[in-house]
Amino acid sequence: MTSKIVKFALPYEWKAWGLAALAILIVWFLDGGRNVWFTWLVRLLVSYSLAIGLAGQVVPAFGLFGKVVAVILSASLAAVLTEHALSLLPTLPYPAQLGGMKDELISTAFSSYLLISSIMQEESNRQAKSERQMIDLKLNALQAQIEPHFLYNTLANVQQLVRSTPQVADQMLQHLITYLKAAIPDVRNGRGLLGQEVDRAKSYLQIMQIRMGERLQFTIKIDDDLRQIAIPPLGLLTLVENAVQHGIDRLPEGGTVTISGTKDDKKLILKVIDNGVGFGDEIGSGMGLTNLRERLVTLYGKHAKLDLAHASPRGVEATLELPLETNLKLQTP
């Protein structure tokens, strides 16, 4: 999930190295122009690389505590390693200056600054990335759900209803509002309650019933005590939309959609049955079912099941089985 190695964006890296150079210059001047810059350069290099390494290894695993430990470790390790490294080089001009208290403080402060800002940079990158993913997910879901076709045709119906029967136009708009609210899923917590999902499916069916007239009938048999069970958002709606668009709307005489839900100790079983044309075609380019299957795998692994079968005498019976105990997984985003 989190990247192993902290990657610096180029502008940031320039900033860090620029500051490092500035710090070396300041120290050099304070020290009266003695040859301390070399010590500092080595110390900074060591501390910088340690900071990067530690940030990659320790920070993702231990959070804030890890960050603090990484700062202290990298600064002190840098100091120790630098001294050892430099003491191995007897030709250096001013070895006695190493280890002074002032140097220690500056070194610690500087490597802390580097590390903390690198972590902040990384965090904000990661946040921006996951936000982008969220937005993508939302847009995809939105696009998958609201076809412009559906929206414009529904509005065309409203336009006519306003003239002919304004009360029905009002109802239609109410259904449309419920449906649209539902079609923009609450991706932040990635869950919905069965009750809400049933209401969404119902508003969709009511819209389609006004549009298709007597060609569409529907029945919903879901007990009230099932309404609080968490289910993936839009799952039920996908199945219902499929039943209407690919089953019933293809038949001139139309048909009926039946939604039912039952529960045992371990699982919730939702069925969407239609008596439309059935799955005549062997191939398809629709995305709805593919998306739903992918989401089920992400949320429940192998514990959820989506089966399609021929209904009798005709049509499709879709069965969605969701485990009850792993429902907990849905509640912790």
Add this chain to the structure above:
Amino acid sequence: MPNFSAVLVEDEPLLLQGLAAHLTTLWPELDTSRTAKDGVEAVKIISEKMPDIVFLDIHLPGLNGLEIARLVSGRCHVVFVTAYAEYAAAAFEEGALDFVVKPIVAERLAVTTARLRQRVTEPPTDVTEALRRLTNLRQPEYIRWIQATVGNQIKFVPIEEIIYFQADAKYTKVVSKRGECHIRRSIKELVDGLDPDAFWQVHRGTIVQTNKIDAVTRNGEAMTLKLIGCGDKIAVSLPYQPLFKQRT
């Protein structure tokens, strides 16, 4: 001026009412009393009544609007009534085809009726060619899943999971990581519907998903593919072998 007649084809009753109401306002002399709610009914009424103009919804149960237009082309003037950007608007604008977008805007429909009033006495144009171009303009949609009936169950295989297709007597065998199933589609039909970058035909009777190819072995004239996720060896016949040569 004689009275002209139109047939309105639209599966949604309210939209049918709306269209009729708009037309009555804009062109009161036009007889719009004949309507159809699905493709089959539409063709029947059009051939019986021979109207001057047909207003066609595109998405319909039975035959769709484009198919109906093809059947009645040259016999009556065709106007499509379509939901937003279903087909490329430009193709309509330039050609013999006229269209109105739903929800209907009276001003736009007035342009169409004005044009129709001028043209209605002329013989209707043959729109077959325009329709063909229109169909070609549609974005190609590749097959995204395959479904096969096994007993009462419909097996549903996302295209990504398919390893290869192979002709098998009258059927086509579909091999995926979920196992095997059979469909009636021929290899040829599948080739036309699959994304050519993702699936390669490697034999007259075999299509392989390229990212499932593990290794290519050559033995004289014979070339075989080793696949990921299944032990079967797939033969690449001579005409298809250059596919692999290019990439070595």
